[in-house]
Amino acid sequence: MILHTYFRSTASWRVRIALALKDVAHEAAFQNLKTGEQHSPGFLAVNPQGFLPALVLDDGQVLTQSLAIVQYLDEVYPEPPLMPDAPLDRARINAFAQSIACDIHPVQNLKVLQKVQTIGGEEARAHWAREVIESGLAASAQLLTSTQSRFCFGDRPSLADLVLVPQLSNARRFGAAIPQRLQDIEAACLELPAFRDTRPEAQPDAPPAAGGS
Numbered sequence: 001m002i003l004h005t006y007f008r009s010t011a012s013w014r015v016r017i018a019l020a021l022k023d024v025a026h027e028a029a030f031q032n033l034k035t036g037e038q039h040s041p042g043f044l045a046v047n048p049q050g051f052l053p054a055l056v057l058d059d060g061q062v063l064t065q066s067l068a069i070v071q072y073l074d075e076v077y078p079e080p081p082l083m084p085d086a087p088l089d090r091a092r093i094n095a096f097a098q099s100i101a102c103d104i105h106p107v108q109n110l111k112v113l114q115k116v117q118t119i120g121g122e123e124a125r126a127h128w129a130r131e132v133i134e135s136g137l138a139a140s141a142q143l144l145t146s147t148q149s150r151f152c153f154g155d156r157p158s159l160a161d162l163v164l165v166p167q168l169s170n171a172r173r174f175g176a177a178i179p180q181r182l183q184d185i186e187a188a189c190l191e192l193p194a195f196r197d198t199r200p201e202a203q204p205d206a207p208p209a210a211g212g213s
């Protein structure tokens, strides 16, 4: 398998965590989003959307969209599971993950921020990102059903944690306030090698002074 990734790509980080938790052997192909490699003909042949991540399977088939890739990995490599069995629990975890992956991240991804900067300048870009992340995380935190659990939902990481931790790294980058409960869960996740070793600054394509995603 080959994961197309970039150290600062939060959507790629979700998949890096899933691959690490499940100990799935793979190689990495680095696409530099800063220099626009996602728009190269070579990468567009892999993912016509020009987005990371993309996972190329051993038979050459390509999977895109981080949540779909994580779901695929969870079904093909079921241990440890990233989703519970009960439909209600699954719905709660999907709702939390989607509150970030569908309602925060796309509104502040690179493509959108570049447009905002073109229209309103650097200050507007920073303000936009901070506002979207801060208000989004405040709402997402209220979707958690326990104030005590070690991870988002229960005592082991789920899809919710895979989406949360990368987004918090992004929040810091833009100076957005992070609810304490989310910071506590992040700290628990980062005790696990699968989260820690897949951090942006631990990636081979990160510049030496990389300060996180």
Ligand SMILES: N[C@@H](CCC(=O)N[C@@H](CS)C(=O)NCC(=O)O)C(=O)O
Pocket (backbone or CB within 6 Å): 008, 009, 010, 011, 012, 033, 038, 050, 051, 052, 053, 064, 065, 066, 067, 101, 109, 110, 111, 112
């Ligand atoms: N919904 C997609 C989002 C993918 C996405 O926005 N990826 C970002 C990096 S985190 C990207 O490749 N951006 C390139 C660009 O905006 O030009 C997913 O979950 O995979």
